[in-house]
Amino acid sequence: MRPLGIYIHVPFCLRKCAYCDFYSGPSGEAEREAYVSALVTHIKDERQKWLGHTVDTVFFGGGTPSLLTPNQFHRILSAVAENGALSSEAEISLEANPATVTLEGLKELRRAGANRISIGLQSACDEELKLLGRIHTVADFDLTLAHCREAGFDNVNVDLMYGIPAQTEESFAHTLDFVTERAPEHISAYSLILEPGTPLARRAETLQIPDEDETADRYDLLCRTLSARGYEHYEISNFAKAGYRCRHNVKYWQREEYLGFGPSAHSFFDGCRFYYPPDRKSYCSPATRQILFEETDTGLTDAEEALMLAMRLSDGVDTARFFAEYGVDFEAKYGERILPYIKGGLIRKTERGYAFTDRGMFVSNYILAEIL
Ligand code: SF4
CATH class of the missing domain: 3.20.20.70 (Aldolase class I)
Structure with missing residues (x-):
């Protein structure tokens, strides 16, 4: 199940x-x-x-x-x-x-x-x-x-x-x-x-x-x-x-499935992201309830999205799992790009991959934008 x-x-x-x-x-x-x-x-x-x-x-x-x-x-x-x-x-x-x-x-x-x-x-x-x-x-x-x-x-x-x-x-x-x-x-x-x-x-x-x-x-x-x-x-x-x-x-953050109910609630299910618009009246009637699919045109691949989400966690990215799920060799693709952040104490090596340090977490959006 x-x-x-x-x-x-x-x-x-x-x-x-x-x-x-x-x-x-x-x-x-x-x-x-x-x-x-x-x-x-x-x-x-x-x-x-x-x-x-x-x-x-x-x-x-x-x-x-x-x-x-x-x-x-x-x-x-x-x-x-x-x-x-x-x-x-x-x-x-x-x-x-x-x-x-x-x-x-x-x-x-x-x-x-x-x-x-x-x-x-x-x-x-x-x-x-x-x-x-x-x-x-x-x-x-x-x-x-x-x-x-x-x-x-x-x-x-x-x-x-x-x-x-x-x-x-x-x-x-x-x-x-x-x-x-x-x-x-x-x-x-x-x-x-x-x-x-x-x-x-x-x-x-x-x-x-x-x-x-x-x-x-x-x-x-x-x-x-x-x-x-x-x-x-x-x-x-x-x-x-x-x-x-x-x-x-x-x-x-682990890109697992969830279903949201109610106006403005978002879902990620069967590989799709969708939500109900923030309007209680229209939500309450099946005749007017709308489901909107989120823009997929974010410029991010599934692998990049998974990476962005996983890096929010202190566990960071598990490079073997990342390869198994998305076929991307993390070190080959991002190794050079993350090097300055490792040297600067913003990213650290973990047992299974890489994660932000506390200092890195505060500027994680900026770093991820640079890396991706
Ligand atoms: S108004 Fe917003 S921040 Fe305040 S309690 Fe309601 S949901 Fe929370």
Whole structure:
């Protein structure tokens, strides 16, 4: 049975954060219920697609999936499981924002099958949270984390952000101390991007935006601090205690198959990349739902795409596997091109091939563009 990941997009948030350009927005209970009903019907209609697969990861992302009721979560998961293809060992993750879930709700989610939770903290400084337009405080996070633990979640991710306007080295160090003291199993940390059209981008001129050097310093601090505290830096933006890599996200980087459901959800299945446009209304009706195929004209071959994705991981590229899957001799093709980066300490030789160093990861996009 081929393994398969399922992604469920939940396009609802209590309020938009000032930097966010994901497809999500405010909603009422009736809208959420109508969406869940349409989603469940769609999943059931599509089940024949993954006959012969075992679903070994399900990821509820958004948006704010924790706005779903446990019953809605259960109905969606049951639709996925109905054809018997959901592995009993499946990783079932759910994104949650502080102050959007109660202890009782978390217990029910756990009973319904969720076994991993990802909490969006972003910063342990209330001033920074305010600037980002987050709806919660640091104290709200603490309460939500305590409730997650009490509800039985023993696989918790915390999302952080660096490069926040006015964030200092001290304030980021404080955030890292705060989070590591609470010992989540997994930490993701992304650099803030001022996406055009967002409220934060519109105010860019009035903000103290860290420059590239400062952002690189924060990244360096992030990598050093987390590895000193027992987290493996396994992907550019992801850190985990042993045995707690996010299995669903690893599929993306290992070019494994996944099917996404919901407006703006992307899929990679049977060698094709496709997605549903970010429009909830059209998604909810089979008559108007569209599937769009992603441009294949990126100029990248499958081998190059696989290389770009694999190099995001600290395991890097396995040259024997790369040859077996794509017929490309990595050393013959790229050996000369990567040499300056090996000498510069940005790429390292591993047991099975090549990978970026921590420093290299920060500039990986640039290096890969040069190499490819
Ligand atoms: S909670 Fe997440 S998805 Fe929702 S607005 Fe904020 S950043 Fe965007």
